[in-house]
Amino acid sequence: MSDMKKKFKFRNIVEYIIEKLIFFSGIATILFVIFILAFITYDAFPIFKTNTLQSMVFGKDWYPVPDDVFGMLPLILGSLLVTAGSIIIGVPVGVAAAIYIGEVAPPKLREILKPTVEVLAAIPSVVIGFIGLLLLAPYLMNHLDKYMVTGQAAITGAIMLAFMSMPTIISISEDALNAVPGEYKAAAYALGATKWQTIIRVIVPAAKSGILAAVMLGIGRSIGETMTVMMVTGNAAVVPENWKAIFMPIRTMTATIAAEMGETARETPHFHALFMIGVLLFTITFIINFIADLALRRVKK
Amino acid sequence: MKKQFTIAVISLLIAAGSVIAGIVVKGSDTMAMLGQGWAEAYTQSHPGADISVQGGGSGTGIAALIAGSCDICQASRAIKEKEIDKCRERNIYPVATTVAMDGVAFAVNSANPIKSLTMEQLKGIYTGQITNWNQVGGNDMKIVVLSRENSSGTYAYVQEFVLGNARYASTALMMPTTKAIQAEVANNARAIGYGGEAYFKNKASVKVLTIAAKAGATPVYPTDDNVRSKKYPISRPLFFYTNGKPAGQVKNFVNFCLSEEGQTIAEKLGYVALKK
Numbered sequence: 001m002s003d004m005k006k007k008f009k010f011r012n013i014v015e016y017i018i019e020k021l022i023f024f025s026g027i028a029t030i031l032f033v034i035f036i037l038a039f040i041t042y043d044a045f046p047i048f049k050t051n052t053l054q055s056m057v058f059g060k061d062w063y064p065v066p067d068d069v070f071g072m073l074p075l076i077l078g079s080l081l082v083t084a085g086s087i088i089i090g091v092p093v094g095v096a097a098a099i100y101i102g103e104v105a106p107p108k109l110r111e112i113l114k115p116t117v118e119v120l121a122a123i124p125s126v127v128i129g130f131i132g133l134l135l136l137a138p139y140l141m142n143h144l145d146k147y148m149v150t151g152q153a154a155i156t157g158a159i160m161l162a163f164m165s166m167p168t169i170i171s172i173s174e175d176a177l178n179a180v181p182g183e184y185k186a187a188a189y190a191l192g193a194t195k196w197q198t199i200i201r202v203i204v205p206a207a208k209s210g211i212l213a214a215v216m217l218g219i220g221r222s223i224g225e226t227m228t229v230m231m232v233t234g235n236a237a238v239v240p241e242n243w244k245a246i247f248m249p250i251r252t253m254t255a256t257i258a259a260e261m262g263e264t265a266r267e268t269p270h271f272h273a274l275f276m277i278g279v280l281l282f283t284i285t286f287i288i289n290f291i292a293d294l295a296l297r298r299v300k301k
Numbered sequence: 302m303k304k305q306f307t308i309a310v311i312s313l314l315i316a317a318g319s320v321i322a323g324i325v326v327k328g329s330d331t332m333a334m335l336g337q338g339w340a341e342a343y344t345q346s347h348p349g350a351d352i353s354v355q356g357g358g359s360g361t362g363i364a365a366l367i368a369g370s371c372d373i374c375q376a377s378r379a380i381k382e383k384e385i386d387k388c389r390e391r392n393i394y395p396v397a398t399t400v401a402m403d404g405v406a407f408a409v410n411s412a413n414p415i416k417s418l419t420m421e422q423l424k425g426i427y428t429g430q431i432t433n434w435n436q437v438g439g440n441d442m443k444i445v446v447l448s449r450e451n452s453s454g455t456y457a458y459v460q461e462f463v464l465g466n467a468r469y470a471s472t473a474l475m476m477p478t479t480k481a482i483q484a485e486v487a488n489n490a491r492a493i494g495y496g497g498e499a500y501f502k503n504k505a506s507v508k509v510l511t512i513a514a515k516a517g518a519t520p521v522y523p524t525d526d527n528v529r530s531k532k533y534p535i536s537r538p539l540f541f542y543t544n545g546k547p548a549g550q551v552k553n554f555v556n557f558c559l560s561e562e563g564q565t566i567a568e569k570l571g572y573v574a575l576k577k
Contacts, residue, residue, distance in 0.1 A: 063468055065360070065451035066381070066460075074471070138488055149491055150445045152474060234474040235450070249474050259477065263360030263452030265367055265387050 037282060044275035051269075056276060062237035062251070064260065070273040074237040076280065078154070078250035081240050082229060083222040085158025086165055090222075091215050093162070094169030095204075098214075101170070102177045103199055121167035129231030132160040137232060147247040152234035154246045160228050165218035172217060172296075176210020177203060209298040216292030220285050223254075230255035253277050323351030324554055328362020328375035329454050330478050331403060331497040332539055336375050338570045339558050352554065356478065359454025366542055367393055372551050374542040377403065377454035377497070378461075398541045400558050402573040404523030405455060405463075405535040406498040406509045408483070412490045415439045417511040417520035420534055423463050426493060429470025434491070446473040447482045447494035455479070458537055459495055483507060498523045499571025528573045539572070 047056070051070055059071020101113050136159060137151025148155075180203050188198040204211070234249025237256075257274050264271045326336050333356040340352040354375075357365075362374035367387050380388075380395055388395050407423060409415060418426075418437060425431035426444055435441045448469055449456040460466060476482045479496035486492045487506040501509050511520035514534045527533040541547075547555045557563050564574035 061468075061471065065457070067468070141489065149443045150474065150485070150489055152485070230477070235476070236472050236474050238471050249472070251475070259450045259475070260452060262357050263364050265364045265384065268383070268387075 040275050040278045040282060044272055044279045046267075047269060047272035047276045051273070056273070057280075060239050062256070064270045064273060068269050070269070070276075072253070072273075072277060072280065074239045075251055075253045075256050075277065077240050078233070078237070079223055079252040079254065079281075081154050081246060081250055082157045082161060082233065082252055083219055085155060085246055086161035086222040087215060087219055089158060090162035090165050090169055090218055094166045094214070094218070095173050095211060097166070098170045098173035098177060099199060099204070102174045103195075103203070117167050117170050120163065123164075125164065125225060125227040126231070128160050128164055129228040132156055132228065132232040136160065144247065147244065150234060150249060152232055153248055154233055154240070154250045157229045157233040157250075157252075158246065160232060161222040161225055164225060164228065165221040168221055169214045169218045172214035173207070173211050176207040176214065179210060180206040209295045213292045213295040216288050216295060220288045220292065223288070224281065224285055226252075226254035226258050230258055235259065253281050257281075323353060324373065324551055325371045326352060326354045326373045326375060327357060327365045327371040328355075328373075328542075329359045329377040329539070330356040330449070331359075331377040331453075331455050331500075332375040332401075333478075334499060334570050335401060335539070335567055335572050338566050339554075339563055342562070342566055343554055343557050346557075347553075350550070350554075358450060358452035359457070360452040363395075363542065366395060366544065367391055369393070369544075372543065373547075373555070376540045376542055377537065378458045379540070380542060381457075394545050395542050396544075396546050398543070398547065398555055398559075399538045399575065400541050400555070401539045401564070401567045401575060402528050403537055403539050404498045404528040404533045404573065405459060405495055405537065406501045406523050407493060407495050407512065407535075408486050408501040408507050408509050409493050410486055410488075410490045411506045411508050413439060413508065415510065416508070417513060419513045419516050419518075419520075420463060421516060423512070424465065424467070427459070427464055427469060427473065428467050429472060442491045445485075445489055445492040446470055447485055447492055448473040448475050449479070449482070449496070450475045450477060455496060459535075462535060462537075497572070498528075502571050525568070525573045526577075529575075529577070536573075 047070070050068070056070050056072050057076070058073055059069070060073050061069050061071040062074050063069040063071075097117075101110055101117075105113060133152070137156050139151070140153070140156055141148050141151035184202050184206055185198055188202045193202070229252045233252065233255065235251045235255055236249040237251040238245070238248065240246070240250060257277055260270070261274055264274060326340065333354065336354040340354050344350050344352060359376040359378050362371065362376055363380055363384050365371040366374040367384065369391070380397070385395065407418065413434070415434065415437065422431065422437050426437070427446060427448070429446075431437060432444055433441065434444055460469065474485070476485065476494070479500045482494035482496050483500050483504055486494045487504065498509065501507050509523065511522045512534055513520040521527050521533045523533045523536070528536040541555060541558070543551060543555075559575075564576070568574045
């Protein structure tokens with residue numbers, strides 16, 4: 001073989017190997033997700049020998065020890081209540097912050113704000129839980145004592161979760177706002193709109209699907225959060241009766257798994273029930289992320 | 302690359318070595334302080350001994366014993382039937398050694414005028430039948446009920462001996478440790494919580510209640526003598542569970558805990574020694 005041909009053959013082999021390696025790295029994530037789902041479903045499945053899906057999803061009593069009663073409704077609603085609270089608090093503040101950073105802030109301030117938001121995302125959840133328990137809970141109990149009997153309640157969890165999901169909401173909303181074509185802004189100004197009118201009536205509506213994606217990812221973050229809610233929500237498995245329940249203690253799905261998995265002996269109904277909660281959580285998070293992804297794709301178009 | 306590999310292998314060997322050579326103690330949160338105190342004292346007088354103590358609750362400890370991941374399981378309750386069955390499945394033979402005694406204290410905030418309750422009232426509060434302090438002679442305030450998680454031996458013990466196996470109120474807050482219960486009681490005038498007396502004795506803003514076995518009986522404080530004599534109605538033994546009778550270095554450690562020195566340490570930490 002001539003020297004030139006040898007060189008090309010070698011290069012082709014190397015390219016082939018690198019392509020295959022990258023391919024496997026890429027599908028490794030998919031395989032990983034499938035593997036996790038298979039694993040938790042396998043360990044959750046035996047619960048159906050003793051409990052029906054209906055009794056679990058709609059059962060009001062979570063009483064695994066010693067009675068093996070696995071009503072997950074209080075846990076599901078607890079997670080949803082805290083998540084809803086964190087979105088109601090976090091989305092307006094987050095989107096407003098994104099608008100400020102993206103459209104209004106002077107460049108020097110923008111340089112400071114953007115990294116600071118990233119730092120907020122880097123704070124460990126246990127530290128946030130700690131701050132919530134030591135600072136926020138007593139504060140809320142003392143100032144809202146008409147509604148609250150203890151500082152460890154859903155609203156404390158919702159506020160701390162809003163802090164945690166805000167960096168996600170801000171970054172993605174900001175990207176969405178930046179993705180709005182400059183022509184829209186120019187056209188609005190040309191028609192005589194003020195800066196504020198342009199933002200509220202032109203840019204934000206144009207960035208709608210991106211902001212929706214940000215909200216969905218914020219929801220995904222909040223619903224999966226474990227440590228913070230375990231430390232500040234009081235962990236009482238009560239079905240929230242009405243909106244006032246946000247001022248009372250609740251128990252989330254994630255905190256239940258974290259608190260109870262350690263003691264449960266393997267292959268007992270309690271063990272399988274906890275994995276069932278994991279399956280429910282996985283399903284909910286998957287659906288949320290899927291919707292967020294669809295919404296994000298619309299932004300990129 | 303070679304250097305990193307060597308470091309990784311050496312760390313793995315050290316980790317494996319410490320797992321093989323040391324004593325792993327897991328289980329009861331009530332006994333966590335006790336186990337740690339004993340481990341520290343034992344390591345001081347027996348240099349080279351390596352004892353690690355973890356909490357997590359009596360249930361967690363027993364699950365670890367069944368899984369073979371601990372040498373000594375600390376438990377503040379007796380092992381249950383279901384757990385003994387699991388042990389048999391795995392050829393584990395659980396043996397209990399009583400190492401100390403404990404009075405389960407019920408504590409309220411210092412600002413709460415209530416000083417004592419009957420067992421019946423405690424049951425009413427913890428099952429959610431009694432919801433306001435004025436129903437037991439206190440102020441007009443909602444009762445905030447604090448409990449441990451269901452992995453706790455104290456949770457199981459209180460359920461059996463105070464609640465008569467009735468269910469806890471679903472509104473009870475489930476706190477991760479006795480320390481967390483003590484912190485909330487100290488900060489919340491409405492709260493009532495339970496735990497090993499050692500965690501509530503002499504703590505600021507916290508008052509341990511005297512308990513009357515029946516209405517009209519004299520309320521009793523969980524002093525050491527009252528716990529030993531079972532005059533305090535909620536007194537219980539604290540156990541070490543091992544797979545088979547304690548042997549080897551585990552036996553040395555257990556003998557230390559039962560010795561006069563070990564029992565004095567238990568008393569200093571606020572637990573009740575087996576003998577005076």
